Amino acid sequence: MGSELTYRGHEPQPTSDSYSPKPTKPWSTVVTPPITYILREQRLLFVLIGIIIATIFFALIPSSQTIYVSKPAHFIHPPRPIYRFNPGGKVPLSLKRKGLRIVVTGGAGFVGSHLVDRLIERGDSVIVVDNFFTGNKDNVMHHFGKSNFELIRHDVVKPLLLEVDQIYHLACPASPVHYKYNPTNVVGTLNMLGLAKRVGARFLLTSTSEVYGDPLQHPQVETYWGNVNPIGVRSCYDEGKRTAETLTMDYHRGAGVEVRIARIFNTYGPRMCIDDGRVVSNFVAQALRKEPMTVYGDGKQTRSFQYVSDLVDGLMRLMEGEHVGPFNLGNPGEFTMLELAQVVQETIDPDAKIEFRPNTEDDPHKRKPDITKAKNLLGWEPKVALRNGLPMMVSDFRRRIFGDHKDNSVAITVGGLRGTMEA
Numbered sequence: 001m002g003s004e005l006t007y008r009g010h011e012p013q014p015t016s017d018s019y020s021p022k023p024t025k026p027w028s029t030v031v032t033p034p035i036t037y038i039l040r041e042q043r044l045l046f047v048l049i050g051i052i053i054a055t056i057f058f059a060l061i062p063s064s065q066t067i068y069v070s071k072p073a074h075f076i077h078p079p080r081p082i083y084r085f086n087p088g089g090k091v092p093l094s095l096k097r098k099g100l101r102i103v104v105t106g107g108a109g110f111v112g113s114h115l116v117d118r119l120i121e122r123g124d125s126v127i128v129v130d131n132f133f134t135g136n137k138d139n140v141m142h143h144f145g146k147s148n149f150e151l152i153r154h155d156v157v158k159p160l161l162l163e164v165d166q167i168y169h170l171a172c173p174a175s176p177v178h179y180k181y182n183p184t185n186v187v188g189t190l191n192m193l194g195l196a197k198r199v200g201a202r203f204l205l206t207s208t209s210e211v212y213g214d215p216l217q218h219p220q221v222e223t224y225w226g227n228v229n230p231i232g233v234r235s236c237y238d239e240g241k242r243t244a245e246t247l248t249m250d251y252h253r254g255a256g257v258e259v260r261i262a263r264i265f266n267t268y269g270p271r272m273c274i275d276d277g278r279v280v281s282n283f284v285a286q287a288l289r290k291e292p293m294t295v296y297g298d299g300k301q302t303r304s305f306q307y308v309s310d311l312v313d314g315l316m317r318l319m320e321g322e323h324v325g326p327f328n329l330g331n332p333g334e335f336t337m338l339e340l341a342q343v344v345q346e347t348i349d350p351d352a353k354i355e356f357r358p359n360t361e362d363d364p365h366k367r368k369p370d371i372t373k374a375k376n377l378l379g380w381e382p383k384v385a386l387r388n389g390l391p392m393m394v395s396d397f398r399r400r401i402f403g404d405h406k407d408n409s410v411a412i413t414v415g416g417l418r419g420t421m422e423a
Contacts, residue, residue, distance in 0.1 A: 099148070103127045103164045103201075105156050105192060106171035108135030110272045111206070111264075115168060115312050116140055120149060127162060131155040134173050139271050156188035160195060166319060167196050167203045172240075185240030186247070193251045193259075202258040204319045205248045207326060209265040209367055210238045219368040222263070222326050233360075245326065252324065260318045265330025265369045269308030269389065270396035280305060283341055284390075284397050287348040297359030299338035302366050306331035307389035310382035317378045330369035331382040340386075347390050 102119055106112040107128030112135065119126045125148040128140055132153065143149040154160055156171045169192045172185050189205065196203040212220045213228030228238045251257040268280040275285060283293045306329070314329040335343070338354070345352045374380045 100124045100165040101127070101163065102166045102168065103129055103162055104168045104170060105129045105188070106135060106169075108132060108137060108140050108151070109170065110134075110139075110269070111267060111308060111311060112168075112170045113139035113271055114269070114308050115170070115315060116143065116149075118312050118316060120146065124148065126150070127152060127164065129154050129156065129160065129171065131171075134273055134276070136271075156191055159191050161198070162195065163199055164195075164201050167192055167201050168206070168315065168319065169204060170206045172206075173237075185237070185244050189244040189247055193247060193257065196257050196259075197251060197255050202260070202319065203248065203251075204260040204262065204315065205244055206315070207241045207245050207261055207263045208237070209263055209328070209330065209369065210234070211242045211245065211263060212364075212367075213238055214364040215366060218366050219332065219370040220328065221370040222328055222373055249324075259324055260321075261325035261327070262315055262318055262329050263326050263369075264311060265328065265367065266303050266305050267308055267311050267330075268305055269393050271308075272393065272397075274397060274400060279303065279337065279340065280390075280393070281397075283344040284348070284394055285401065287344050287352040288394070288398055288401055290349070290352075292353040292355035293341050293344065294355050294357050295337050295341060296357050297337075299341070299354075299356065300336050301359075301364065302334045302336050302368060303340070304331050304334055304368050305340070305386050306382045307384035307386075310384055314374065314378065314380045314382075317380050321378055323377050327374045327378065328369035328371050329374060329380075330371065331386075332369055332371055333386065334368045335386065343386060343390060347387075347394055 099122075102124050104112050104116055104119070104126060107116045107126070108130040112128070112130070116126050116128060120143055126143075127150045129152050133155075137151075140149075140151065144151075152160075156169075169189060171188050171192075193203060195201065209220065211228070212224060212226040215224065216227050217224045226242070228242065229235055230239055232238075245261055248259045248261055252259040266278075266280070272278070272281045274281060286293045310331065311329055314327070318325065318327055318329075341352075341354050371381060
């Protein structure tokens with residue numbers, strides 16, 4: 001009987017077949033659409049606030065900026081983009097480049113100082129080693145105070161120990177006046193190769209077209225062995241560079257040193273030594289001083305002249321490439337000495353005189369590089385013609401000879417590009 005009694009308030013409750021610990025959401029039913037849910041209880045306001053916060057957050061993240069920095073005036077190339085990022089921004093991996101630690105022997109000289117400019121501009125740490133026999137501090141003074149530049153007064157005929165990734169070995173007098181007085185090819189090269197072996201650095205030797213001597217083959221290719229007088233007045237330089245190439249290849253084959261060999265043909269440009277006995281600097285200095293331009297022999301000897309920025313580009317491509325060489329680096333445009341004198345006349349003084357003198361001993365009759373190998377393997381060829389590059393060298397010589405600062409800039413069009421050189 002008791003089980004059948006029903007007390008007030010204890011009536012049976014309806015039961016459900018399914019159990020859910022959370023109440024059913026109104027937007028989960030077909031009856032209430034999603035838009036109604038968003039509009040209720042100020043939910044739309046919070047969505048808008050979230051969008052505003054996200055917009056402000058992404059707006060404050062710095063983005064990359066591409067800044068174009070022009071090269072020094074004597075390098076007439078298109079401005080190269082340097083990627084700079086504000087603090088807090090992330091640098092994409094594809095834009096990162098680890099700066100190298102590079103030593104340039106002879107880095108205060110004519111070619112060396114231009115090479116240093118390019119390496120510093122690229123972001124590398126550069127150590128210049130020079131004894132200032134033909135180099136000049138003025139050539140690198142604009143780098144003083146930079147954290148990625150060091151200058152060491154040292155003669156490479158004495159050993160030197162540095163921790164570096166690459167060695168550009170340019171230290172050697174390159175003009176007849178200087179190398180006859182102080183030939184230093186072999187010992188300096190041997191010391192720098194020893195350094196490369198000890199620290200595992202890549203080594204680039206700047207050899208010369210003089211290894212071909214007075215060539216019997218024209219134009220000269222890298223496989224030509226040359227025609228050199230081993231006991232002549234120029235042999236200290238000619239044979240010294242040939243020996244330097246031999247040592248370089250022996251260290252490569254025997255000690256596993258990574259090496260590169262460049263055979264440099266006649267090069268001209270700002271910062272050349274004014275009275276170093278080389279034909280371009282001689283002609284320019286003589287014409288500026290109103291002196292007769294001295295042509296040796298009959299003036300029919302031929303040479304090829306490349307502007308210094310072209311050479312530096314070739315050296316850097318060779319160092320960064322995967323080919324040992326040797327590579328001819330020169331301009332295949334061929335000029336006789338008389339033709340060169342005429343170009344100097346056109347550039348400086350149409351009334352400049354030409355004076356003939358007896359030819360020097362062992363002076364090569366023809367010199368022209370075959371640069372097919374450099375074109376195919378390095379993707380390199382010179383771009384600056386003699387008539388375009390010579391005025392910039394003349395401006396530099398005029399300033400150094402006469403101290404002329406009145407016209408402190410010379411505009412010149414080179415290879416279709418307009419550049420400005422500070423005089």
